[in-house]
Amino acid sequence: MFSISKKQGLLGLDISSTAVKLLELSQSRGSYRVEAYSVEPLPPSAAQEKAILDIEAVGEAVKRAVAKAGTRTRHVAVAVPGTMAVTRIISLPASLSEEEMEDQVRTEADQYIPYPLEEVDLDFEVIGPTQANPSNVDVIIAATRAENVEARVSVAQMANLQVKVVDIESFTIENAYNALIAPNLSSAERSLAVAVVDMGATMTSISVMHNARLVYTREHNFGGKHLTEDIMRRYEMSYEEAGRAKRLGGLPEDYVPRVLNPFMESAAQQLNRFLQFYFSSPNSAPLGLILLGGGTANIPGLTERIAEEVGIPTRIANPFANVTRSGRVPGDALSNDGTAMLIASGLALRSFD
Ligand SMILES: Nc1ncnc2c1ncn2[C@@H]1O[C@H](COP(=O)(O)OP(=O)(O)OP(=O)(O)O)[C@@H](O)[C@H]1O
Numbered sequence: 001m002f003s004i005s006k007k008q009g010l011l012g013l014d015i016s017s018t019a020v021k022l023l024e025l026s027q028s029r030g031s032y033r034v035e036a037y038s039v040e041p042l043p044p045s046a047a048q049e050k051a052i053l054d055i056e057a058v059g060e061a062v063k064r065a066v067a068k069a070g071t072r073t074r075h076v077a078v079a080v081p082g083t084m085a086v087t088r089i090i091s092l093p094a095s096l097s098e099e100e101m102e103d104q105v106r107t108e109a110d111q112y113i114p115y116p117l118e119e120v121d122l123d124f125e126v127i128g129p130t131q132a133n134p135s136n137v138d139v140i141i142a143a144t145r146a147e148n149v150e151a152r153v154s155v156a157q158m159a160n161l162q163v164k165v166v167d168i169e170s171f172t173i174e175n176a177y178n179a180l181i182a183p184n185l186s187s188a189e190r191s192l193a194v195a196v197v198d199m200g201a202t203m204t205s206i207s208v209m210h211n212a213r214l215v216y217t218r219e220h221n222f223g224g225k226h227l228t229e230d231i232m233r234r235y236e237m238s239y240e241e242a243g244r245a246k247r248l249g250g251l252p253e254d255y256v257p258r259v260l261n262p263f264m265e266s267a268a269q270q271l272n273r274f275l276q277f278y279f280s281s282p283n284s285a286p287l288g289l290i291l292l293g294g295g296t297a298n299i300p301g302l303t304e305r306i307a308e309e310v311g312i313p314t315r316i317a318n319p320f321a322n323v324t325r326s327g328r329v330p331g332d333a334l335s336n337d338g339t340a341m342l343i344a345s346g347l348a349l350r351s352f353d
């Protein structure tokens with residue numbers, strides 16, 4: 001969406017609330033290889049729930065990420081969260097020229113976008129014939145406030161990167177699922193709806209995929225940050241210390257029963273609650289599988305706890321399961337960070353549109 005031109009050799013750049021994540025993929029004979037990759041943490045106040053607060057600090061982090069990844073590619077794809085975007089599918093006569101279609105899209109968009117059109121970045125894409133009317137095509141319109149795009153462009157510019165694609169996070173997850181995850185599922189698993197859950201630091205997004213299409217998406221405020229904060233409070237640690245201890249261990253004995261287990265309990269209950277929004281949405285297909293992604297998915301035993309709570313098989317969502325890597329990409333880092341790279345993967349895949 002909001003794609004400005006044809007793309008080739010794109011870096012995926014996910015600017016999240018806690019880190020910037022950079023990923024470059026190459027493709028040969030249908031399989032993918034990681035060419036460059038890095039994750040650079042952000043200072044706590046640089047971004048908040050995906051809103052970039054401190055352009056300077058985020059730009060510096062992107063600069064470090066580019067240096068670390070050692071890539072020469074300068075074109076990037078970035079994304080805005082679904083909460084910052086409006087999307088709608090409309091049906092237009094297939095006979096319209098590109099220009100006529102653009103006029104129609106602007107007229108339609110003006111009716112439902114709650115901001116003046118001159119403050120909005122707008123894009124559209126033909127998805128295919130309209131089922132009920134074969135002389136029409138379904139067109140998806142996506143819009144976001146121009147300031148959301150500008151913040152990302154400014155940050156990229158600070159690191160000498162040029163934004164070529166601005167996508168929407170849920171679409172990047174759809175992309176990553178279809179290209180990198182679905183091929184590893186059995187046909188029985190693929191025939192039912194699959195919920196891809198990205199449980200990050202501050203947000204948990206749910207994207208339900210059915211027959212290779214994104215059929216439901218919603219973002220909720222919940223994430224691993226709650227666990228970090230519990231650790232900070234209980235053991236009087238700084239944010240950085242708590243974040244490190246969470247991943248590497250070394251916390252006192254009462255950590256598991258007093259802090260970790262209650263967090264896992266609450267994560268499973270919250271996710272169950274979030275999924276009820278999907279189940280109560282119109283025509284929701286039954287879920288056969290939950291795929292848990294985001295950094296929080298690395299907590300040992302969390303998938304089992306969720307499966308038990310929700311009553312649906314749950315596994316880890318790893319976009320790199322079948323992806324090879326160039327010799328300069330460290331393998332251990334890649335296997336640890338896979339679940340946190342869903343959005344970056346979907347963005348990096350835009351190179352192959
Ligand atoms: N091994 C681990 N064990 C427990 N928690 C982990 C582990 N690895 C990462 N995390 C947690 O995962 C979270 C980061 O995940 P992720 O990178 O997906 O979040 P994010 O994309 O930065 O956040 P958001 O999407 O909410 O903006 C942090 O809370 C981090 O502490």
Ligand SMILES: [Mg+2]
Nearest residue numbers: 016198200201
């Ligand atoms: Mg994230």
